[in-house]
Amino acid sequence: GDSVTQTEGLVTLTEGLPVMLNCTYQSTYSPFLFWYVQHLNEAPKLLLKSFTDNKRPEHQGFHATLHKSSSSFHLQKSSAQLSDSALYYCALSDGGTGSKLSFGKGAKLTVSP
Amino acid sequence: EAAVTQSPRSKVAVTGGKVTLSCHQTNNHDYMYWYRQDTGHGLRLIHYSYVADSTEKGDIPDGYKASRPSQENFSLILELASLSQTAVYFCASSGTEEVFFGKGTRLTVV
Numbered sequence: 001g002d003s004v005t006q007t008e009g010l011v012t013l014t015e016g017l018p019v020m021l022n023c024t025y026q027s028t029y030s031p032f033l034f035w036y037v038q039h040l041n042e043a044p045k046l047l048l049k050s051f052t053d054n055k056r057p058e059h060q061g062f063h064a065t066l067h068k069s070s071s072s073f074h075l076q077k078s079s080a081q082l083s084d085s086a087l088y089y090c091a092l093s094d095g096g097t098g099s100k101l102s103f104g105k106g107a108k109l110t111v112s113p
Numbered sequence: 114e115a116a117v118t119q120s121p122r123s124k125v126a127v128t129g130g131k132v133t134l135s136c137h138q139t140n141n142h143d144y145m146y147w148y149r150q151d152t153g154h155g156l157r158l159i160h161y162s163y164v165a166d167s168t169e170k171g172d173i174p175d176g177y178k179a180s181r182p183s184q185e186n187f188s189l190i191l192e193l194a195s196l197s198q199t200a201v202y203f204c205a206s207s208g209t210e211e212v213f214f215g216k217g218t219r220l221t222v223v
Binding site for chain 2: 008042043044045046049089091099100101102103104105106
């Protein structure tokens with residue numbers, strides 16, 4: 001079945017340094033890929049989603065590129081901010097943007113001054 | 114913005130007791146989901162539904178039942194709560210676009 005492998009556990013960065021969270025996937029079909037972000041005591045929210053036309057999605061300074069050849073959808077940001085501290089999940093869906101998601105195990109990003 | 118409301122927001126249950134977690138959405142979405150969140154496991158799908166009066170098993174359905182009496186409401190039922198079911202539970206809904214999550218229910222089984 002579908003599965004997602006992502007950077008997991010604790011990731012600690014100093015403010016201003018680049019952010020890179022890895023995500024690779026396995027799927028029988030051509031899935032949609034997503035990054036969700038969850039701040040402390042809040043619900044997970046959609047951060048980015050892949051486009052069918054290979055455009056690079058961007059939001060709040062974050063971007064990710066879907067590489068079908070390497071089955072990857074890494075999350076990047078050029079300069080980390082304190083407010084980026086949160087839990088990040090990579091997820092995939094093979095049924096479109098509004099169908100059930102398979103999540104990775106999550107990475108807790110902590111940005112320090 | 115899309116609204117998914119869960120109740121209760123936290124609960125302490127006794128081992129062997131019955132627990133019902135409720136979810137209500139006002140988004141007119143067809144799909145609803147129950148996920149469980151545990152440190153080190155991420156979010157895992159328990160049950161989901163794409164139409165009222167019908168539910169489907171997700172990846173970890175054992176020990177859980179689900180009920181979808183209407184398009185707006187989706188419940189998760191633990192008939193015999195166990196210590197291993199201590200976790201945070203998220204309900205979510207979706208149409209043809211993104212999935213929207215509720216704020217979660219923190220369940221502690223003692």
